Amino acid sequence: MKKMKWFASTMLASSMIIGLMATAGCSPKKDTLNLYSWADNFDEQVIKDFEKQFDVNINYDVFANNEDLLAKLKAGGSNYDVIQPSDYMVATMIKQDLLEPLNKENIPNWSNISDRFKNQPYDPDNKYSVVYTTGVTGIAYNKKYVKGDINSWADLWKPEYKDKVLLLDDAREVIGMSLKKNGFSNSTTNEDEIKKAVDDIKQLLPSVLAFDTDNIKQKMIAEEGYIGTVWSGDAAYIAAQNPDVAYVVPKEGGTIWSDNYAIPKGTKHKELAEKFINYMLDPQVSAKNYESIGYSDPNDKAKEFHSQEYLANTMINLSDDEIARTEWLMDVGKTLQVYDRYWTEIKSGRE
Amino acid sequence: MRKSKWLVSPVVLWLSIFLILPMAIVVVISFLQRDEFGNLIYQFTLDNYARFFDSLYMGVYWDTLVLSISTTVLCLLISYPLAYYIANAGATRQKIWLLLITVPFWINFLIRTYAWVLLLRSQGVVNSVLMNIGIIDEPLKMLYTKGAVLLGMVYTFIPFMVLPIYVALEQMDKKLLEAASDLGATRWNAFRLITLPQTKSGIMTGSVLVFVSTAGMYVVTDILGGAKSAMLSNIIQTQFLGARDWPFGSALSVIFAITSLVMIFLFNMALRSRHERAKEGRA
Numbered sequence: 001m002k003k004m005k006w007f008a009s010t011m012l013a014s015s016m017i018i019g020l021m022a023t024a025g026c027s028p029k030k031d032t033l034n035l036y037s038w039a040d041n042f043d044e045q046v047i048k049d050f051e052k053q054f055d056v057n058i059n060y061d062v063f064a065n066n067e068d069l070l071a072k073l074k075a076g077g078s079n080y081d082v083i084q085p086s087d088y089m090v091a092t093m094i095k096q097d098l099l100e101p102l103n104k105e106n107i108p109n110w111s112n113i114s115d116r117f118k119n120q121p122y123d124p125d126n127k128y129s130v131v132y133t134t135g136v137t138g139i140a141y142n143k144k145y146v147k148g149d150i151n152s153w154a155d156l157w158k159p160e161y162k163d164k165v166l167l168l169d170d171a172r173e174v175i176g177m178s179l180k181k182n183g184f185s186n187s188t189t190n191e192d193e194i195k196k197a198v199d200d201i202k203q204l205l206p207s208v209l210a211f212d213t214d215n216i217k218q219k220m221i222a223e224e225g226y227i228g229t230v231w232s233g234d235a236a237y238i239a240a241q242n243p244d245v246a247y248v249v250p251k252e253g254g255t256i257w258s259d260n261y262a263i264p265k266g267t268k269h270k271e272l273a274e275k276f277i278n279y280m281l282d283p284q285v286s287a288k289n290y291e292s293i294g295y296s297d298p299n300d301k302a303k304e305f306h307s308q309e310y311l312a313n314t315m316i317n318l319s320d321d322e323i324a325r326t327e328w329l330m331d332v333g334k335t336l337q338v339y340d341r342y343w344t345e346i347k348s349g350r351e
Numbered sequence: 352m353r354k355s356k357w358l359v360s361p362v363v364l365w366l367s368i369f370l371i372l373p374m375a376i377v378v379v380i381s382f383l384q385r386d387e388f389g390n391l392i393y394q395f396t397l398d399n400y401a402r403f404f405d406s407l408y409m410g411v412y413w414d415t416l417v418l419s420i421s422t423t424v425l426c427l428l429i430s431y432p433l434a435y436y437i438a439n440a441g442a443t444r445q446k447i448w449l450l451l452i453t454v455p456f457w458i459n460f461l462i463r464t465y466a467w468v469l470l471l472r473s474q475g476v477v478n479s480v481l482m483n484i485g486i487i488d489e490p491l492k493m494l495y496t497k498g499a500v501l502l503g504m505v506y507t508f509i510p511f512m513v514l515p516i517y518v519a520l521e522q523m524d525k526k527l528l529e530a531a532s533d534l535g536a537t538r539w540n541a542f543r544l545i546t547l548p549q550t551k552s553g554i555m556t557g558s559v560l561v562f563v564s565t566a567g568m569y570v571v572t573d574i575l576g577g578a579k580s581a582m583l584s585n586i587i588q589t590q591f592l593g594a595r596d597w598p599f600g601s602a603l604s605v606i607f608a609i610t611s612l613v614m615i616f617l618f619n620m621a622l623r624s625r626h627e628r629a630k631e632g633r634a
Binding site (some may be wrong): 070096163197211 | 387388389390407408410411414431472473474492494537572577578579580581585586589590591592593594595596
């Protein structure tokens with residue numbers, strides 16, 4: 001009995017301590033903006049400045065992929081105020097009625113965004129989303145080992161790169177790449193076209209060193225792979241660490257992607273969320289933020305505040321020509337199962 | 352009696368909330384349908400199980416079994432002599448050895464796996480050393496192969512095999528060995544007829560632990576295998592994320608759980624028949 005008392009009082013005491021710690025974290029007066037995004041996606045100082053200027057707390061939580069984000073939103077009760085889904089995920093969320101329409105009057109800085117990145121097919125009137133950053137899947141290659149001009153996806157198939165080709169670990173990216181190589185849309189639902197593209201990738205498999213998304217940068221920097229499908233932003237990072245690495249958007253075109261701001265249905269701080277998006281689109285704030293994180297800045301008005309070095313980087317700032325030959329990945333509906341089964345074939349080497 | 356029942360209740364509560372309930376949810380979802388966004392449709396279907404019998408998924412299942420069994424056998428072959436050596440060492444040495452076996456657990460598993468990448472890659476430690484001393488001219492291709500996956504699995508799970516075998520060896524009645532030697536048995540015969548049967552339970556426990564853990568491990572195939580040799584666990588992961596097909600992923604999980612249970616059952620059968628045979632022999 002004595003022991004029970006001791007046990008109970010310890011439990012009581014520890015739960016009280018935990019309770020105290022939990023309330024001490026947030027002062028009751030301030031509003032909290034709950035931000036849910038990718039890891040390291042913002043400059044810390046820019047976030048702190050916003051907290052100070054608007055007298056709020058920002059609670060920054062991270063997800064590892066779009067599907068995690070979707071699952072969490074659908075489960076409900078997550079209380080996020082600003083989220084950063086990618087292009088196709090914006091479309092999916094709109095279709096499932098998970099997003100709050102944006103009040104553009106609260107986001108006057110929206111007009112600073114380059115026309116190239118407004119009104120894109122995944123959200124035609126930007127009713128629900130505002131672009132944050134974009135990139136293109138192209139070819140990164142190491143000039144030490146890869147001689148001659150690289151300008152086509154077909155270059156990956158050259159026999160001299162056997163065991164040195166890196167591919168993204170993503171069904172839609174890899175099959176989409178092969179679809180572009182064969183002159184089809186990267187989001188086709190025509191099963192004959194998909195089959196042709198997959199047969200092509202099976203020819204490429206003996207050359208493939210590894211499939212990787214998160215660590216493909218390290219594999220290129222360490223020169224484990226000589227050539228591979230790499231996002232433009234990652235290519236910029238790789239080239240900064242290993243100057244021998246070059247990047248090209250192949251002539252057949254590549255897949256373009258974007259991460260966006262959106263506000264989930266059921267937020268309690270819609271206006272504050274819009275204020276945050278507007279603040280981030282301020283030219284000076286914007287320049288500071290993107291210089292720090294090293295991604296592309298879609299803000300036209302921010303150009304004058306960017307460094308020469310940043311503006312000269314052709315992997316961060318893709319040309320109009322390069323952007324013109326890119327295509328967004330669109331939701332393929334039921335055909336996703338066809339892509340997935342082929343992806344299992346590719347990844348397991350079985351049929 | 353009542354007191355001892357009370358002691359069990361936290362475990363029962365823990366298991367029902369964190370094991371039985373999630374498992375039940377997985378089983379239920381495995382019989383449901385889904386729409387193209389991955390939303391569950393509450394209509395009964397057996398399609399998710401039927402899909403498993405596609406030769407593609409059966410092939411992946413077979414690959415998973417082969418890898419798991421190879422890992423178990425290799426772990427056993429390496430661990431038994433080691434455990435035997437440790438169990439027969441002096442008390443202080445035993446402590447040191449056991450400490451060394453558990454030290455790797457102090458370091459995060461992912462970091463240890465990436466350490467293998469640094470060792471094995473073409474510009475890695477092993478290739479550099481071999482090239483510098485002139486044994487090879489070109490880097491050996493070691494990383495991103497099936498061999499690297501097997502190596503990574505064996506490396507990761509050896510402690511799970513060593514420890515149960517060590518415990519079994521420790522608990523063994525050493526007097527039996529003295530008796531055997533008094534009666535003129537060779538050391539090999541004494542090992543075969545006394546030590547091995549007495550440590551069977553350790554071997555079984557270790558084998559079950561290694562087999563089930565290998566079959567469920569998907570990080571090693573991604574990091575050391577270059578994500579080129581998908582195992583059942585990798586397919587399950589894809590179904591829950593990119594493919595937005597929780598019902599199929601759940602069905603594969605249920606099949607995986609059943610496989611593990613069958614393996615444990617088979618191991619236990621083997622163990623029991625040994626005991627029974629031993630009893631019959633004595634009678």
